[in-house]
Amino acid sequence: MSDRPSRFTPRVFSGIQPSGNLHLGNYLGAVKRFVDWQARDVETIFCMVDQHAITVWQDPADLARSTRELAAGFIAAGIDPERSILIAQSQVPEHAQLAWILNCVARMGWMRRMTQWKEKAGKNAEEASLGLFAYPALMAADILVYHATHVPVGEDQKQHIELTRDIAAKFNHDYGVDFFPETQPVIEGAGTRVMSLRDGSRKMSKSDASDAARINMTDDADAIARKIRRARTDPKPLPETAEGLETRPEARNLVNIYAALREITVEAAIAEVGGQGFGQFKPLLADLAVEKLSPIAGEMARLMDDPAQIDAILGRGAERARAIAAPILDETYRIVGFVRPA
Numbered sequence: 001m002s003d004r005p006s007r008f009t010p011r012v013f014s015g016i017q018p019s020g021n022l023h024l025g026n027y028l029g030a031v032k033r034f035v036d037w038q039a040r041d042v043e044t045i046f047c048m049v050d051q052h053a054i055t056v057w058q059d060p061a062d063l064a065r066s067t068r069e070l071a072a073g074f075i076a077a078g079i080d081p082e083r084s085i086l087i088a089q090s091q092v093p094e095h096a097q098l099a100w101i102l103n104c105v106a107r108m109g110w111m112r113r114m115t116q117w118k119e120k121a122g123k124n125a126e127e128a129s130l131g132l133f134a135y136p137a138l139m140a141a142d143i144l145v146y147h148a149t150h151v152p153v154g155e156d157q158k159q160h161i162e163l164t165r166d167i168a169a170k171f172n173h174d175y176g177v178d179f180f181p182e183t184q185p186v187i188e189g190a191g192t193r194v195m196s197l198r199d200g201s202r203k204m205s206k207s208d209a210s211d212a213a214r215i216n217m218t219d220d221a222d223a224i225a226r227k228i229r230r231a232r233t234d235p236k237p238l239p240e241t242a243e244g245l246e247t248r249p250e251a252r253n254l255v256n257i258y259a260a261l262r263e264i265t266v267e268a269a270i271a272e273v274g275g276q277g278f279g280q281f282k283p284l285l286a287d288l289a290v291e292k293l294s295p296i297a298g299e300m301a302r303l304m305d306d307p308a309q310i311d312a313i314l315g316r317g318a319e320r321a322r323a324i325a326a327p328i329l330d331e332t333y334r335i336v337g338f339v340r341p342a
């Protein structure tokens, strides 16, 4: 946590879109680190951001299934719904209510600069949804409606957290208040940018057309081993130093994954596996991945057998979340000048 004094009680918020399969990048860059945060003496709120997911088309049945599966993934990976607050975004309407106000604070130019908007809308911006453009203001609301001070995310979300800070600062400035905190992005460890197994220059992503490019958290041991065996690499053995990985994106990605799964630094990983050829290293990595991920997949499958239990957990989470968010939204309304019911 930051050493800077703040009047805000430390509170952690982060979310994941239920827009497809939870994958190794989401796990190492986000969920695994959520579990670390949960072990600390700080309130933690984790969210299935289903309203973000529909900024691009989602089949309704798939969205419902992915939301429950993501909740199962969180729990199977170690999120305890008693210790943390686990929610589906659409069950806490305060997120969308605050987002409207933040839409009126954020500037068009800020949104246009977002890398994710440029990448996802691409040349087809006229056809993209208004929601996709406004997505970062909803993300700011997700965070600020809890006065969250820390947001653990992968590298790709850094820009959106910086935007959240800009929106909070402009709100505070425009209304002459010190109401929203300066949220810190927390981007740490070897797994903050897991790359595609087919192309070391692209991040591992739910929306990659090639299933071979990612390891899904629901993959069985055979699928995990096969994907790692077939992962693209160069022909040289692993270097003896971490610097030697700098110009070798695919090798660097596999060593990063190894380090993140082993919970060691890249330097320590290279001390263990430097000099190995991929014929030796890939089976080692596959065994490690199966050892760490298979129990999570098994537990996810078990939880998915009882969707009513997942729904009950999310319902309880929403109640607890609303108890925090509603007073913050109410105060925001007062600051803005909305007349409140007597």
Ligand code: AQP
Pocket: 015, 016, 017, 018, 019, 025, 026, 027, 028, 029, 030, 152, 153, 154, 155, 156, 157, 191, 192, 193, 194, 195, 203, 204, 205, 206, 207, 208
């Ligand atoms: N490849 C990755 N490496 C490390 N962290 C990652 N995250 C996503 N991909 C990687 C982190 O996972 C959290 C949730 O991400 P998200 O699902 O909300 O959005 P995303 O970043 O857009 O994820 P995808 O998989 O790439 O989805 P699509 O394909 O739909 O765009 C975030 O903390 C993110 O940093």
